[in-house]
Amino acid sequence: MTREERVKFCRVCDKSKFDTKQGIVCGLTNAKADFEEECPDFTGDNEEVYVYQAPKEKKGLLVEKTIEFFELLTPKPGFFMSPIIIIFCVLVFVSMVLSGVHLIDPSVENLVAWGANFTTLTFQGQYWRLLSNCFLHIGLIHLLFNMYALLYIGLLLEPIIGKWKLGFAFILTGIGGSLLSLAWHDMIVSAGASGAIFGLYGVYLALLTTNLIDKESKKGILVSILIFVGYNLLFGLKGGIDNAAHIGGLFSGILLGFSFYPSLSNQEAKLKGLLIPGLTFIFILCCGVIILRSPKISVIYERHMSEFVEVEQRALSVYPQYITEVNLDAINKDGIPNWQKCKDIILKLDEMSGFSEEMYQRNALLKRYCDYRIESYKLIAKASEDRNPIFFRQVEAYNQAIGFIIRKLKGEVVADNLMRYKAPEEYKPVRREFFKSTVNAQSPLYIIDGEISEDMMHIDPKNIKEMNVMKGAAAEAVYGSKGKNGVVIITTK
Incomplete structure (x- = not known):
């Protein structure tokens, strides 16, 4: 044969x-x-x-290789679960791209929408993200590297432990990697199967220390796996890579691999051998509960900031498009009180310890922002009752400072003096006697509602409907020598 x-x-x-x-x-x-x-x-x-x-x-060489590749990814006895996981990850990625997500560089917003492990949302109760992120990938290159690594370890590991244990290991070590990622980082948006893949490598490393794998194969495979793990962990130090998920997956995989050994070495005691993997699962689950129930300073901060934004939107909703059209009742009931609530939220955060210096500096800016908003709303309320121009100029000065504070909060470089309110100079009242002393010298001719007047001091500015000025030859041509200093034509309401 x-x-x-x-x-x-x-x-x-x-x-x-x-x-x-x-x-x-x-x-x-x-x-x-x-x-x-x-x-x-x-x-x-x-x-x-x-x-x-x-x-x-x-068939041609390319056709044959393509057929062999797809045959390799076809689930079969001894290699069933690994290709299913690979196919599922590819289908998820294709669905993301078809929905409009960028092929090479997906945005953070898109990743979070598709189920990435986002610290704030996961701690707020969306625990399914611990697993869902294991099937997402940050671009085509990320997907290809991870699927190649999964294919390699699947071919080695699944024939030894079987399809169900491999699927269980992928899920449990993926969750283990996600948990360590949350514990390690203050704030993270993480996605990718690499944590779970490192977990499968961890399972295989544990089994390499047993007699389940023949000695001849051990040395070569052990060296290649250690090179793979070591290189990827060192590469992850460059930044932009979630090494915590890799380490969490690797160590949970090693732990799980040793727990599989009794059932794999003694086929007659399979039920008893499942006890240790079960205890391992419970241990990782308890670790997850401890991590997710522990107060995380960044999550606390984000939770308060979410409340801040919600109250801020209510306060901004009553800001008038034109100060002359202000709703005084809304300003006093919904505007100023809500800005005070915003300030109270920031003051409450200031009382807490453990924040970074950057967060405390941000709080200081937000307090100034709230103070300026409160003062500007009070001035708007005054301006709606008394149309004194100084109030309008003060509101404008506050809004200018607020604009610079917002730019600073967004990360722009802004000088501190630009973010401070500068009171505008008040108009100095001009004495009536000054006009009288100069009226005969260079005073223009005043035409008020069609009648000649010596000056316009007796007119309330609020009652002026229209004002026009004529100068030079045009004024003299119409009004003669009286218009040689110019003519001011005023129409009242």
Whole structure:
């Protein structure tokens, strides 16, 4: 019997496994099959071996490689769960791209919308993000690297532990990586299967220390796995990579791998062997509860800031488009009180300890922002009752300072003096006697409602409807020598 004929049996035999050096080998002997007519240990469907297959047409090298690749990703005995996880991750990514997410560089907003592990939302009760983020990827390159790593470790590990244990390990170590990521970082948006993949490598590293894997294969595989793990952890130090998820997945995988050993080494005690993986699951679950129930300073801050934004929007909703159209009742009931609530939120945050210096500096700006808003709303209320121009100028000065504070809060570089209120100079009252002393010198001609007047001091500015000025030859042409100093034409209401 030829090697190819023997492999037909091995492919459907439940005891076969994949070896990176030899290919498909017997799980009992760890060697290539060498029977002549019939394998005494064969357990599988003989009919699959003897199904007639028509002679294959010769195909090009590229076509053959493509077919081999897709055959490799087809779920089969001994390699079932790994291709399913790969296919699912690819389908999720394709769905993201078809919905409009960028192929190479997805935005943070899109990742969060699709289920990334976002500190604030996860701590607020969206615990499903601990797992959902394991199936998302931050661009095509990220997906390809992770799926290649998953394919490699799946081919090594799944024939040893089986499909259900591999699926369980992927989920549990993925959650373990997500939990350490939350505990490690103050604020993080994390996505990718790498935490769970590191977990599978951790399981395999644990099994390499046992007698389940033959000594000849151990050394080469151990070196390649250690190189992979070490390189990726060192590469993650560059920044922009969630190394905490990698480490969390790796160590939870090592722990889980040792817990699998009793059931894998003693086939007759499978039920008893499941006790230790169950306890491992409970241990990781308890760690998750402790992490998610512990007060996290960044989450507390974000929670208060969410409340701040909500109250701020209510206060801004009553800001008039034109000061002359102000709703005085809304300003006094919904505007100023809500700005005071915003200030109280910031004062409450200031009383807490543990924030970074940057957060305290941000709080100082927000307090000034609230103070200026309160003062500007009070001035708007005054201006609605008394149309004194100084109130309008003061409101404008406050709004200018507020604008610079907002730019600073957004991360722009702004000088501190620009973010401070500068009171505008008040108009100095001009004495009536001054006009009288100059009226005969260079005073223009005043025409008020069609009648000549010496000056306009007796007119209330609020009663002026329209004012026009004529100068030079045009004024003299109409009004003669009286218009040589210009003419001011006023129409009252």
